[in-house]
Amino acid sequence: MMARLLSSASPIALVLTIAAAFPAAAADLTPAAPQSLPVAPVATADTPVFYATGYLWASALHGTTGTLPPLPPAEVNLSFGDILKNFDGGLMAAAEMRTGRWSFLGDVMFSQVSPDGNLPGPYRTGVELRSRSLTLQANALYRVYDGPAVDFDVGAGLRYWNLDNRVNVNASPVLPGIGYSENEAWVDPLVVGRIIARLGGPWSLTVVGDVGGFDVGSTLTWQMIGTVNYQWSEQLALRAGYRYLSVDYRAGDFLYNVQMQGPILGATYRF
Template sequence: MTFSGAAPARAADLASSPPAMDVDAPTFSATIYLWASALHGTSATLPPLPPAEIDLSFGDVLKDLNGAVMGAGEMRVGRWGFLADLMFTQVTPSGTLPGPCAAGFEVRSRSLTLQGDVLYRLYESDALDIDAGAGLRVWHLNTRLTVDPGLLPSGLAYSQTESWVDPVIAGRVLAQLGGPWSLTVVGDIGGFDVGSKLTWQAIATVNYQWSENLALRAGYRALSVDYENGNFLYDVRMQGPVLGATYRF
C-alpha cells in the first residue's frame, strides 16, 4: 500500500486563502521513496535446493544491490482514493563453492511488488482523516543460479519464477500535528490462503509540508509475507527506515 496521502496542504492554506474548488474534481499525487530495508526469514526460491535462513541488514543487502525502483501514486475523487505502489529490486550475491574445484557462483534475485488499493474516507476534519478499503498486492520473484565451469565442465544455469496475488484489507490515518507537520499511518493485512498464507504491512511517517504542493516524509515501514507452493517457500519480513517526497498536482 502506498503511503502517499493526498491530504490538503493545510499549512500552506494558512498563508493565503485558496480559490473555490470543485470538491469532486480529481486530484493527483506522486511519491518517490527510498526504503532501507533489512530482510529476515526463511526462503527456498530455487527448489529443489533446501530452505535457507535469511538474516540480512540493509548494509548487507546494499552490497549486492544492482538497482531499485520505488514509487507510488494516488488519485482522489471526492471521498474515494485510488492508490498504486510499485517496488522493484535486483540483488546479485556471488561467491565461491567449497571443495577442490572452487567454482564461482552467482545468484541473481529479482523482486517485483505491485499494489493497488481503493480507499473510502470514513471521517474527515481539519485535524484527522480516516480511510478504509481493500486492494490487491501482486508478487513476482525470479531467481537464477549460475555456476562457473569447474564442478561441471560446462557450468550450470538454473532459474525459478513464482508469481501470486494477495487480497488485502487496508486502512490509513492522516493526522495534523500543527504547523507544517503531519503524521501518516498505513496498515493492511491479507493473503488468507488465496495467494500467501498471510501478508501484512505497516507504515508510519512524519511529514513536513515544504510547499503547497510538496511534502517530505520520513518514517518506518515493515512488510511481511508467508507464501508456500510445493517446494517453493518465501516466508520473510522486510523492515527499515523510509524516506520519501510527495508532489500534489
C-alpha cells in the first residue's frame, strides 16, 4: 500500500474522494420546490439568489502518476478505502450566485494525506510522505433555454490545480536522512454545460459536464456528473449521484494522468 501511494503521490484523488460534484457542481443544482412548499424566489438582475453546498465524493483512482520526480511514474489502482487509510483532513465547499439568466459558481477543495512505510531491501529505514492538494474552480453559465420541464445552461470556467508533495527518508546506520519536495500547479480553461430536468413534485435530475485543458494547462481534462435531487424544504436540497473525472497533465518528468470515479452525496442551502 505504501509503495503505491509513495510512487503516485496523488493528493488530488483524496480531495476528490470526499468531494462531490465537479467543482461547484453540487452548488449549481437546484431542483423544483415541492408542490406543498412555497416556490423559491426567481433570481433577477436586482434580486440575486445565493446557494452554499457541502459534498462528499467516494472516488477510486486509476491511472499513471509520477508526481515526485526523480521517482519513476507508477501505475495506480486505489479504492476509496485505500485512500482513506492515510487521510489527514480536508475542506470542500462550493457556492453559487444566480442573477437573471446568469450563474456564477466557485468551488474550493483541499486535502492532505500522509502515508508512511519502509524502504525495501537491506536498509529497512522509514519513509514518510506528505501530499497536499488544492483545487479551485470558477464558472460563469448563461441559461440559453428555460422551459417548463427542462433548463439548459452553457458557459466557461477555469480549474486551478496545485499538488504539493514531500518525501522524507529517515536516517539509519547505513543511509543519511534524505528530504525531497515537489510542487506543481496549472490552470485548465473549460467549456461547461448543465441540464436540469424537473421530474415532478420535489424531484429533479441534473447532468453537468465540462471539457478543457487544450494544452493550455493539461493536455485534456473532462468530467460528467449526474445527480437525482430532492427538495427537502424551501431552503434545503439533497442530492445523490455519480461523478467521473479525467485529467492528463504532463510537464517534464511530472506526470498526472488519472481517472477518478465514484458516487457523490451533497446538500445545498439557499439563502
